Amino acid sequence: MNRDRRLNVPPSMGAAMQRRQFLRLGALGALGVAGASVLAACGSDDDEESTSTSGAASPTTAASGSSAAPSGEALKVHFVYVGPPDDNGWTQAHDIARQAAESALGGAVETSFTPNIGFDASTTQLFEQLVADGYKMIVANTEYAGLMTGVADANPDVAFLECNGHHFTSNCFGYYMAHETTAYLMGVAAATLGASKIGYIGAFETATFFNDVNGLLLGARSVNPEATVQYVNVQTFFDPQKAAVAADALLSDGVDFLYGVMDEPTFLQKAEEAGVWTGYWNLDFRSAAPTKYVNNFDLTSFAPFYEEQFRALVDGTWKAPSEVVLLECPLGEWGPEVPQEVKDAVAAAAAELESGELSVYQGPLNDNQGNEVVPAGETIDALGAYSVGFAVEGVTGS
Amino acid sequence: MTPRLERRLDTDLRRTGVSRLLGAVTGLVVAALLLVLTGRNPVTVLTDSLDAVFGSKRGIEGVAVQSVPILMCALGVALSLRMKVWNIGSDGQFLAGAFMACGLGINVEAPGWLLLVMMAVGSIVGGALWIVVPAAGRAHWGVNEIITTLLLNFVAVQLVVWASLGFWRDRASQVTQSTRPVPVTLPRIPGFDSVSIGFFVPLLLAVVLWAVFRSTKVGYEIDTIGGNPRAAAFAGIDVPRRIIVVMLVSGAIAGLGGFLQLTGAPGAQALNGGGFSRSYGLSGFIVAALAGASFPGVIVAGLFISAMFYAGIALQTKGLSVYIIFGIYGLVLVGVAVGEVAARYRLVRVVAPDTSPSIEAVAP
Structure with missing residues (x-):
């Protein structure tokens, strides 16, 4: 079940993208509607956003009934989330993994989380507070960089895990997904479904973005050499309106497959309405596009990864890897209308990638400026892909 | 009855x-x-809050660190409020100041103290530049400064995103959306772990502003314009010029706040595209309004709001x-x-x- 695949990358080779820039209500931005927020929060039962939910006891003040687990000896682990745990995307994937890993440890570890944490100086204060609260391991599901690493350096006895982070010390390291293969397989599926012009809704122009569109295009071109990828970057991972506008623009431009890195499924619904095949990143979201859903990136390997980290912490054997840990990221479940031949084509490509006969980045490759970036006969491995800084020929957009 | x-x-x-x-x-x-x-249990929440703020030295320091950007923005806003000019854009001016300070800090080779001075001056210029257009528009053509200053906030945010993901991104350490940290920081106040001497700047500034408005002609003129601009003009005050100067100084104060944050707040030594400012401008605006544009009042209200924010961090980690x-x-x-x-x-x-x-x- 453990699908981790460890690849060693020197820290200097990392490059990445901020996974999510959650549109944050600045502290006072919300004040205008503060009264309403309180009332709204009171109206729902799930206002206790920052408590553990899977059996072990909640953190100190939680008045909510906590069940099971002798919290006395449990090691305390805290997750810092960039978004809400029910965002239908990235943070939710982490939260599912957190709960699964905690359950697997059977009470030896007690987890809790703080959602919606942004990128200003108070984030540093939050990490300091967590250290003072006695957490032994702190997991951030995005790269807070200097806002977190200073606190990590000052507290060498606390373990710090930073998703997509680039700070490697004795108590801090970064981890991420090797997702260029997943994007490649999504591209194979798209082209096998007949797509030649793939639409992509991205957030920021970063290594992860390049890795995504490159995989998508190279996978599609392995089936249809004329395939192209057209992208729109909307500078956010969570903004249904912007995503809808981008989806409309791409669809009216005639894309025949719509995919993206958004944390909410608006563009899936747009694709469904337009009758265009579509795929998603973080979670299984077949419900958003019942007939046109193809597949999603399966992020469930976070769960065994966290479990392993917790276990090492409990055993006292925890050590920070000196290089980025890249987790395997397969495709998830197929949509109900996807023909068998598509599944077969993807399975064949997946087997070739797995065996090593096939590489996502296989030279000769030009970037979309016309420069040769991978000479003939050479490839880029997962480590190089994690820090890739170009879009391949055939990718256009803004 | x-x-x-x-x-x-x-x-x-x-x-x-x-x-x-x-x-x-x-x-x-x-x-x-x-x-x-x-x-x-509200009692627990209250005691947790009080404990977070007053229960340790870290709490007191945390409030002080939180307060610097809020106080700077609030002082800028309060100054313009004295002449009934609504500067809603101190967040943008704060970011513009931080942008200038960061640009100088990571691109210029100079001895530490000289670099700090250059960055401080740069941030003042940046903050003032960010309000030049609203100021000129308001002073000479009666353009509503609420709209212009507000909208420039969004431009400033995009500028910071562009810098931290683009032309100033820290490619050497491969971070995602952050510039290289500036190489110089303000010294800490002796005996404190996290509070820099920047904490004194808003306090001193409040005293200076208070004194200016209490006992100088300029302060009196500004208050007069705030009371009735026509009467002020009739009395021979050059109203457009005063408006421009006050708005530029208002922006410059917020801009200097950006410098103080970049070089003073622990962890904040780089511009981050995810949000360098925690809506400090908005907080500052509320502080200035609560204080009724009184400068000592700004300090009191600003520290109060900062304490609430800091307590909020602790409460958040407690669920x-x-x-x-x-x-x-x-x-x-x-x-x-x-x-x-x-x-x-x-x-x-x-x-x-x-x-x-x-x-x-x-x-x-």
Whole structure:
């Protein structure tokens, strides 16, 4: 079940993208509607956003009934989330993994989380507070960089895990997904479904973005050499309106497959309405596009990864890897209308990638400026892909 | 014998103070009721908050660190409010100041102290530049500064995103959306772990501004413009010029706040595309409004709000939803605002009913 695949990358080779820039209500931005927020929060039962939910006891003040687990000896682990745990995307994937890993440890570890944490100086204060609260391991599901690493350096006895982070010390390291293969397989599926012009809704122009569109295009071109990828970057991972506008623009431009890195499924619904095949990143979201859903990136390997980290912490054997840990990221479940031949084509490509006969980045490759970036006969491995800084020929957009 | 509200003609500082305090307490009581409704113990929340702030040296320092950007923005806003100019753009000016300071800090080779001075001056220029267009528009063509300053906030955010993901991104350490950290920081106050000497800047500035408005001609002129610009112009004050100067200084103060944050706040030594400012401009605006544009009042209200924010961090890690925390802030602030208004009125009983003839009775 453990699908981790460890690849060693020197820290200097990392490059990445901020996974999510959650549109944050600045502290006072919300004040205008503060009264309403309180009332709204009171109206729902799930206002206790920052408590553990899977059996072990909640953190100190939680008045909510906590069940099971002798919290006395449990090691305390805290997750810092960039978004809400029910965002239908990235943070939710982490939260599912957190709960699964905690359950697997059977009470030896007690987890809790703080959602919606942004990128200003108070984030540093939050990490300091967590250290003072006695957490032994702190997991951030995005790269807070200097806002977190200073606190990590000052507290060498606390373990710090930073998703997509680039700070490697004795108590801090970064981890991420090797997702260029997943994007490649999504591209194979798209082209096998007949797509030649793939639409992509991205957030920021970063290594992860390049890795995504490159995989998508190279996978599609392995089936249809004329395939192209057209992208729109909307500078956010969570903004249904912007995503809808981008989806409309791409669809009216005639894309025949719509995919993206958004944390909410608006563009899936747009694709469904337009009758265009579509795929998603973080979670299984077949419900958003019942007939046109193809597949999603399966992020469930976070769960065994966290479990392993917790276990090492409990055993006292925890050590920070000196290089980025890249987790395997397969495709998830197929949509109900996807023909068998598509599944077969993807399975064949997946087997070739797995065996090593096939590489996502296989030279000769030009970037979309016309420069040769991978000479003939050479490839880029997962480590190089994690820090890739170009879009391949055939990718256009803004 | 119907009770009626009547506006008081005088203002009494003590009455206003008591009224505001009562408002804040009322807000807290309402917040406590809501906490009870959500199954929380409000006493625990309150003691946790007080413990977070006053329970340790780290808490006190945390409030001080939080307060610097808020106070700087608030002082800038308060200054322009004295002449009834609404600078909603101090967040943008703050970011523009930080942008300039960061650009100098990571691109210029100079001895540490000289670099700090250059960055400080750069941030002042940046903050002032960010308000040049709104200032000129307001002073000479009557363009509504609320709109122009507000909209420039969004431009500043995009500028910071562009810098931190693009031309100043720290490619060497491969971070995602952050510039290289600036190589120089302000020294810490002796005996403190996280508070830099930048903390004294807003305090000194408040004193200076207070003195200017208390005993100089310029301050008096600005207050006069705030009272009635036509009368001020009639009295021979060059109103457009004063508006421009005051708005530029207002922006410069917020811009300097950006420098203080970049070089003073722990962890904040790089511009981050995810949000270098925690809406400090908005916080500052509320502080300035709560303080009624009084500079000592800004310090009091700013430290109060910073303490609430800092307590909020601790509460968040203890499982209280950030939305409930926002709600509590909101209720307290609304309470204070209502208290301030209430202090201006008094309840009177109207002894005799109104017996004047109605319009119908008089009309032919």
